[in-house]
Amino acid sequence: MNAPRPYPGDVAPDTADAEFWRACRERRFLVFRCGECGRAVWPAGGCPGHGMAPMAWEPASGLGRLRTWTVVHQRYATSFDDPPPNVALVELDEGPLVHAAVVGAGLLEVGMRVQVDFQEAAPEVVIPVFRPVRGPGDTLGA
Known part of the structure:
Protein backbone atom coordinates (compact mmCIF):
# COMPACT_ATOMS: atom_id res chain seq x y z
CA MET A 1 0.00 0.00 0.00
CA ASN A 2 1.19 3.48 -0.80
CA ALA A 3 2.01 6.02 1.88
CA PRO A 4 -0.68 8.60 2.67
CA ARG A 5 -0.87 11.36 0.10
CA PRO A 6 0.51 14.71 1.23
CA TYR A 7 -2.04 17.21 2.41
CA PRO A 8 -2.80 19.78 -0.31
CA GLY A 9 -0.09 22.38 -0.04
CA ASP A 10 1.62 20.19 2.60
CA VAL A 11 0.08 22.36 5.31
CA ALA A 12 -2.83 21.92 7.65
CA PRO A 13 -5.90 24.00 6.88
CA ARG A 27 -18.57 15.17 0.73
CA ARG A 28 -19.85 18.72 0.21
CA PHE A 29 -18.23 21.28 -2.12
CA LEU A 30 -18.17 24.97 -1.20
CA VAL A 31 -17.18 28.24 -2.84
CA PHE A 32 -16.36 31.52 -1.12
CA ARG A 33 -19.05 34.08 -2.04
CA CYS A 34 -19.12 37.87 -1.76
CA GLY A 35 -22.05 39.16 0.28
CA GLU A 36 -22.01 42.45 -1.67
CA CYS A 37 -22.20 41.28 -5.30
CA GLY A 38 -22.72 37.50 -4.99
CA ARG A 39 -19.56 36.64 -6.96
CA ALA A 40 -18.12 33.21 -6.12
CA VAL A 41 -14.33 33.01 -5.69
CA TRP A 42 -12.07 30.04 -5.10
CA PRO A 43 -9.89 29.50 -3.15
CA ALA A 44 -10.87 31.64 -0.19
CA GLY A 45 -9.84 35.19 -0.75
CA GLY A 46 -11.31 38.57 -1.34
CA CYS A 47 -13.80 39.62 -3.96
CA PRO A 48 -12.03 41.42 -6.83
CA GLY A 49 -14.54 44.25 -6.54
CA HIS A 50 -15.26 44.37 -2.79
CA GLY A 51 -12.26 43.02 -0.91
CA MET A 52 -13.03 40.84 2.11
CA ALA A 53 -16.25 42.36 3.43
CA PRO A 54 -18.39 40.32 3.78
CA MET A 55 -17.41 36.88 2.44
CA ALA A 56 -18.84 33.46 3.36
CA TRP A 57 -18.54 29.80 2.35
CA GLU A 58 -21.64 28.57 0.50
CA PRO A 59 -22.65 25.29 -1.17
CA ALA A 60 -21.77 24.93 -4.85
CA SER A 61 -23.17 22.57 -7.48
CA GLY A 62 -19.77 20.98 -8.09
CA LEU A 63 -20.49 21.02 -11.84
CA GLY A 64 -18.23 22.62 -14.39
CA ARG A 65 -16.23 22.32 -17.61
CA LEU A 66 -12.65 21.27 -18.14
CA ARG A 67 -10.66 24.29 -19.34
CA THR A 68 -7.20 22.71 -19.60
CA TRP A 69 -4.89 20.22 -17.88
CA THR A 70 -1.37 18.92 -17.67
CA VAL A 71 -0.08 15.44 -16.90
CA VAL A 72 2.53 15.15 -14.15
CA HIS A 73 5.08 12.51 -15.17
CA GLN A 74 7.61 13.15 -12.38
CA ARG A 75 6.34 11.58 -9.15
CA TYR A 76 7.56 13.61 -6.19
CA ALA A 77 5.72 11.40 -3.70
CA THR A 78 5.35 7.62 -3.83
CA SER A 79 1.78 8.02 -2.60
CA PHE A 80 0.51 9.11 -6.02
CA ASP A 81 -0.96 6.29 -8.07
CA ASP A 82 -0.07 5.22 -11.59
CA PRO A 83 -0.90 6.29 -14.26
CA PRO A 84 0.58 9.75 -13.85
CA PRO A 85 -1.89 12.18 -12.30
CA ASN A 86 -3.27 15.16 -14.15
CA VAL A 87 -3.71 18.65 -12.78
CA ALA A 88 -6.77 20.20 -14.36
CA LEU A 89 -8.28 23.65 -14.43
CA VAL A 90 -12.07 23.36 -14.07
CA GLU A 91 -14.40 26.31 -14.59
CA LEU A 92 -17.24 25.81 -12.11
CA ASP A 93 -20.78 26.64 -13.19
CA GLU A 94 -20.67 29.25 -10.40
CA GLY A 95 -17.76 30.95 -12.18
CA PRO A 96 -14.48 30.36 -10.33
CA LEU A 97 -11.62 28.31 -11.73
CA VAL A 98 -10.53 25.35 -9.59
CA HIS A 99 -7.33 23.28 -9.81
CA ALA A 100 -7.97 19.56 -9.20
CA ALA A 101 -7.44 16.16 -10.78
CA VAL A 102 -9.92 14.67 -13.24
CA VAL A 103 -10.33 10.96 -12.53
CA GLY A 104 -12.15 8.15 -14.32
CA ALA A 105 -12.10 9.96 -17.62
CA GLY A 106 -9.63 8.14 -19.84
CA LEU A 107 -9.28 10.72 -22.63
CA LEU A 108 -9.65 14.31 -21.44
CA GLU A 109 -11.22 16.93 -23.72
CA VAL A 110 -11.38 20.69 -23.32
CA GLY A 111 -14.97 21.65 -22.62
CA MET A 112 -16.04 18.27 -21.23
CA ARG A 113 -18.60 18.46 -18.41
CA VAL A 114 -17.31 17.33 -15.03
CA GLN A 115 -18.73 16.97 -11.55
CA VAL A 116 -16.95 17.06 -8.22
CA ASP A 117 -16.29 13.83 -6.37
CA PHE A 118 -14.14 13.23 -3.31
CA GLN A 119 -11.15 11.00 -2.50
CA GLU A 120 -9.63 10.23 0.86
CA ALA A 121 -6.02 11.36 0.65
CA ALA A 122 -5.01 10.54 4.22
CA PRO A 123 -6.83 9.91 7.49
CA GLU A 124 -9.24 12.81 7.98
CA VAL A 125 -8.15 14.43 4.68
CA VAL A 126 -10.62 14.30 1.80
CA ILE A 127 -9.79 16.16 -1.40
CA PRO A 128 -12.06 17.22 -4.24
CA VAL A 129 -11.48 15.62 -7.64
CA PHE A 130 -13.64 15.78 -10.74
CA ARG A 131 -15.23 13.02 -12.82
CA PRO A 132 -16.78 13.31 -16.27
CA VAL A 133 -20.54 13.76 -16.53
CA ARG A 134 -21.38 11.01 -19.02
CA GLY A 135 -24.58 12.32 -20.56
CA PRO A 136 -27.56 14.66 -20.16
CA GLY A 137 -28.76 14.52 -16.58
CA ASP A 138 -26.06 12.02 -15.63
CA THR A 139 -24.59 13.34 -12.40
CA LEU A 140 -22.95 11.41 -9.60
CA GLY A 141 -25.40 10.24 -6.99
CA ALA A 142 -28.43 11.06 -9.18
Missing part, protein backbone atom coordinates in the same frame (compact mmCIF):
# COMPACT_ATOMS: atom_id res chain seq x y z
CA ASP A 14 -5.86 27.48 8.32
CA THR A 15 -8.82 29.45 9.59
CA ALA A 16 -9.58 30.81 6.11
CA ASP A 17 -10.17 27.39 4.54
CA ALA A 18 -10.91 25.09 7.52
CA GLU A 19 -14.65 25.16 6.72
CA PHE A 20 -13.93 24.11 3.11
CA TRP A 21 -11.87 21.07 4.21
CA ARG A 22 -14.48 20.14 6.83
CA ALA A 23 -17.15 20.21 4.09
CA CYS A 24 -14.96 18.00 1.86
CA ARG A 25 -14.81 15.41 4.65
CA GLU A 26 -18.63 15.52 4.57
